[in-house]
Amino acid sequence: MSAPTFSASMDPSTKSIRTTSPSPTAPEGKPSAAVAPTLIDIENLDFHYGATKALHGITLKVPDRQVTAFIGPSGCGKSTLLRCLNRMNDLIDGTRIGAGSIKIRGVDIYQRDVDVIELRKRVGMVFQKSNPFPKSIYENITYGLRLQGIKDKGRLDEVVEKSLRGAALWDEVKDRLHASGLGLSGGQQQRLCIARTIAVEPEIILMDEPCSALDPIATAKVEELIHELKLKYTIVIVTHNMQQAARCSDKTAFFYLGKLVEFAPTRTIFMNPENPQTEAYVSGRFG
Amino acid sequence: MSAPATHLFQAKPSFARTAEKGVFWLFRSAAYLVLLCGALVFADIVIKGAPAVFTTTFPFVNTVFLTEAPESLYVFEHEGAKREMGDREFRAFREQEAAKAAAQGRKAPEIKATSFVYSAGGIFPCIVGTVLLVVGSMTIALTLGVASAIYLSEYARQSPLVSFIRLAILNLAGVPSIVFGLFGMGMFVIFLEWNVSLLAGWFTLAFMVLPVVITASEESLKSVPKGFREGSLALGATKWQTIRKAVLPYALPGILTSSILGIARVAGETAPIMFTAAYVVRDKLPWEGLQHAGDFFFQGVMALPYHIYVVSSKIPQNEYTERVQYGTAFVFLFIVALIAATSIALRNKLRGRYKW
Numbered sequence: 001m002s003a004p005t006f007s008a009s010m011d012p013s014t015k016s017i018r019t020t021s022p023s024p025t026a027p028e029g030k031p032s033a034a035v036a037p038t039l040i041d042i043e044n045l046d047f048h049y050g051a052t053k054a055l056h057g058i059t060l061k062v063p064d065r066q067v068t069a070f071i072g073p074s075g076c077g078k079s080t081l082l083r084c085l086n087r088m089n090d091l092i093d094g095t096r097i098g099a100g101s102i103k104i105r106g107v108d109i110y111q112r113d114v115d116v117i118e119l120r121k122r123v124g125m126v127f128q129k130s131n132p133f134p135k136s137i138y139e140n141i142t143y144g145l146r147l148q149g150i151k152d153k154g155r156l157d158e159v160v161e162k163s164l165r166g167a168a169l170w171d172e173v174k175d176r177l178h179a180s181g182l183g184l185s186g187g188q189q190q191r192l193c194i195a196r197t198i199a200v201e202p203e204i205i206l207m208d209e210p211c212s213a214l215d216p217i218a219t220a221k222v223e224e225l226i227h228e229l230k231l232k233y234t235i236v237i238v239t240h241n242m243q244q245a246a247r248c249s250d251k252t253a254f255f256y257l258g259k260l261v262e263f264a265p266t267r268t269i270f271m272n273p274e275n276p277q278t279e280a281y282v283s284g285r286f287g
Numbered sequence: 288m289s290a291p292a293t294h295l296f297q298a299k300p301s302f303a304r305t306a307e308k309g310v311f312w313l314f315r316s317a318a319y320l321v322l323l324c325g326a327l328v329f330a331d332i333v334i335k336g337a338p339a340v341f342t343t344t345f346p347f348v349n350t351v352f353l354t355e356a357p358e359s360l361y362v363f364e365h366e367g368a369k370r371e372m373g374d375r376e377f378r379a380f381r382e383q384e385a386a387k388a389a390a391q392g393r394k395a396p397e398i399k400a401t402s403f404v405y406s407a408g409g410i411f412p413c414i415v416g417t418v419l420l421v422v423g424s425m426t427i428a429l430t431l432g433v434a435s436a437i438y439l440s441e442y443a444r445q446s447p448l449v450s451f452i453r454l455a456i457l458n459l460a461g462v463p464s465i466v467f468g469l470f471g472m473g474m475f476v477i478f479l480e481w482n483v484s485l486l487a488g489w490f491t492l493a494f495m496v497l498p499v500v501i502t503a504s505e506e507s508l509k510s511v512p513k514g515f516r517e518g519s520l521a522l523g524a525t526k527w528q529t530i531r532k533a534v535l536p537y538a539l540p541g542i543l544t545s546s547i548l549g550i551a552r553v554a555g556e557t558a559p560i561m562f563t564a565a566y567v568v569r570d571k572l573p574w575e576g577l578q579h580a581g582d583f584f585f586q587g588v589m590a591l592p593y594h595i596y597v598v599s600s601k602i603p604q605n606e607y608t609e610r611v612q613y614g615t616a617f618v619f620l621f622i623v624a625l626i627a628a629t630s631i632a633l634r635n636k637l638r639g640r641y642k643w
Contacts, residue, residue, distance in 0.1 A: 086521065088517065088520070088521065091516075091517070091520070093444050093445055117523050117524070117525055118523070120520060120521055120522070120523045121522075121523035124521060124522070125517075125521035127514060127517060127518065127521075129514055131512070131514030131515060131517065131518040132518075133515060133518065133519075133533055134537065143519070143522060143524075143532070144522035144523060144524075147522065147523060147524050147528055147532075148523070193518070196518075196522065197521070197522070200522055200523060
């Protein structure tokens, strides 16, 4: 495989990740994004499921090491957009990008020579329905590393502990690492999935309604975890729960019918939205 | 007048209640009818076949029947008693009688015996042949079948071509087994010059059960939750890594279930092996007298179902051939049950390990 631009820039061996080919569009960051540099740059994106156009000209800049929330009523395209970011939509037959681009650190992730495997290592994902493998907790966490051919027991043990601590699960499971991951409660399972994701040291973590199947206490734990994770990772979270977006995100994007209606700091979206549709949605008048 | 005791939930006759009862009994009697027919077939085979397999004296199993090759049976009158002897025994007896007569200076007595083909000895070569055919053809069928099922359900885009391939595979299941036999003869025996051989039989039988294996494997692959695939891919696994580690292990119990059905069919089919792999009789066991190890694959074998056919088609039927037929059928059922039980045990073990 000839080293694609993306995998070259994302090579784990280079400790500090830098753009090898600075994109001409990178410098024109809007003043609002000046606080945190842009990590994911979505430009004028159209996305199709077969004949249906699901996303219409989305332009959005996701800031580095912050939590960005996507909100909006069901079917508004927020999950679709999220799944574009690690190309999970590739798995669905008949989907395609109609126009526009998604750049991560200036590299278009839909260009031909991108190694999707390398991309997904860098852009981890946590799903709506917690999906631990029916294996032990230990094996769940080492799954990603074993794929990369890491077999050293000491290294694996170390990563397991680090990831579980990172997902605030270590104290609850340290005595039963070799018990099945399915024996955990729903909230623990979801945190196990987060631990599994951070074990491969991604840069970005995508969360697709991670708390929609959890009770309020488990939800609170996951949200607390999101607060800690954003120190090291860039998080994009899709949520149905507006309070959740308000509680844990720095910036919020409101989608409606496949269009981005408003994207602003979370405070602005909830306290002082520009668009009347946003105002109606966040105040609970529709959606 | 005593008013009937009524209450809020008093049962009243209605059409729905009658229909409920009627349907219940219809279904129940259908199930019992099937059970009865099955039981009759089993009982027939066991009652008629068990005497050939079991004996009343120690070790209670007819070891000759299970461990020796078929022989002709000779039945004759000798010194007022009715004697039954296998081929070799009969020849030895005749020589012994001739020697006795010679010693006494008489002419050797002529023994008038009626012979019945294959009614003495045992069926060991058939057992060996059937086991070899089942193991080989299932190995081929599972390898090819699981591979194509993985391609069809995991890799191929859902297109009209793929739907057409699926339809063709399903249709293949409806092709009469004799057609597979003729295909096998034309393709493997004649065209590829494999002659009547294990290999030709393996491939013919494998193609016959492929539709079952593919269809069932696809179903079990589909029943693995999508979350496993997504979870694995999102961690940077390739498609094949995902299939091998997060899909196939969980589909395996289902695939095994389907292969159990396949085993029963492969073991029992006569038509496909008639022209491709089965010998009416063969003196050597498959591992005897091989010049090269490779010759193993290019030899014909005896097989249980074909043996039943050969013996049954001897006319006239009589008590001696019947004993062999039913004995063979009984042993056959037992072997199929044994192989199926092994697969079921394996499946249950896997199920326990890969539960979600």
